Amino acid sequence: TLKNYIALNPNSPYAPALQNKVLHTMQLGKFFSQSFAEKEVFITNYDLNSNYYTTADEETKAYIRPYLYAYLDEVARFYHARAQQAKASGLASAEMNTNYQTALTYYQKFIESFPGDINVPEKIYMMAEINADINDYQQAIVLYERAAYDNPIHFYSEDAAIASIVAYGKLVSAEQDPEKHKELVDKKL
Numbered sequence: 001t002l003k004n005y006i007a008l009n010p011n012s013p014y015a016p017a018l019q020n021k022v023l024h025t026m027q028l029g030k031f032f033s034q035s036f037a038e039k040e041v042f043i044t045n046y047d048l049n050s051n052y053y054t055t056a057d058e059e060t061k062a063y064i065r066p067y068l069y070a071y072l073d074e075v076a077r078f079y080h081a082r083a084q085q086a087k088a089s090g091l092a093s094a095e096m097n098t099n100y101q102t103a104l105t106y107y108q109k110f111i112e113s114f115p116g117d118i119n120v121p122e123k124i125y126m127m128a129e130i131n132a133d134i135n136d137y138q139q140a141i142v143l144y145e146r147a148a149y150d151n152p153i154h155f156y157s158e159d160a161a162i163a164s165i166v167a168y169g170k171l172v173s174a175e176q177d178p179e180k181h182k183e184l185v186d187k188k189l
Contacts (some may be wrong), residue, residue, distance in 0.1 A: 013057065016046050016064050034080070036130060039071040043106070048113045069114060080126060100130050116183035120156075121147050124155040128163065137171040140164075 002025075009015065015019045019042050037154075046052055046064045053064060066177035083099035086092070107123045107130075114120065129145030142163035148157050175181040 010045070011052060011081055013056070013060050015052070016042070016060065016067070019045065020067060035172055036075075042067060043071050043075065043109070047109065049075070069110075069117075071112040072106055072113065073119070076103050076110060076123070079106065080130065083130070084133070097134065098172065100134055104130055110126070121151040121154045121160075122156055124142035124151075125160050128160065128167075131172075135170075135174075137167045140167045141171065 002022045006012070006015050006018055006022075012018075016048040019038065023042065024136055026032075033149055044050075046068060048065075048068065053061060053153050056064070061169040064156035079099045083096050083103060086096035086099065107127045110123050111120050114124055117152075124143055128140045128147060130135070131143060141164050144160045144167060148160035148164060151157070155183035172181065172184045
């Protein structure tokens with residue numbers, strides 16, 4: 001009934017709260033995968049860049065923000081962990097890559113939605129870790145350096161700085177073209 005109401009009245013000021021009731025009902029019924037899917041629906045429908053959010057009143061926006069914050073964090077971590085499990089088991093697959101890309105998307109949405117938040121450097125670091133896991137060392141270095149140096153000192157600052165050096169070393173080692181290899185080595189110095 002709640003889902004039907006939301007479908008018929010997507011711009012209702014009650015829609016976000018009803019979406020959370022759907023999610024809560026799924027959790028009470030121990031339908032955990034469905035409740036997780038409802039978190040993704042919440043993110044899609046009420047993201048800070050969504051039509052719904054941009055036209056909502058301040059009270060509704062205030063209701064949405066903390067849930068969006070929590071759901072973005074949880075969903076990003078879920079897909080990241082799922083991809084890491086697949087990689088650790090040696091099952092590098094299209095599903096693993098899809099999970100990594102989905103995690104990247106949700107981390108990016110978190111950063112865009114809450115740019116001044118204290119947890120943004122961690123999300124940037126996690127994005128760098130994903131890029132390193134998929135061997136995109138160029139992007140990993142950019143993100144590690146952003147996490148390490150573009151924010152006030154935080155829990156991941158030191159790890160990000162060290163990881164950027166390690167990723168740079170892997171980038172240099174992987175380069176087959178002697179000219180480009182020398183260029184990368186010179187740049188590293």
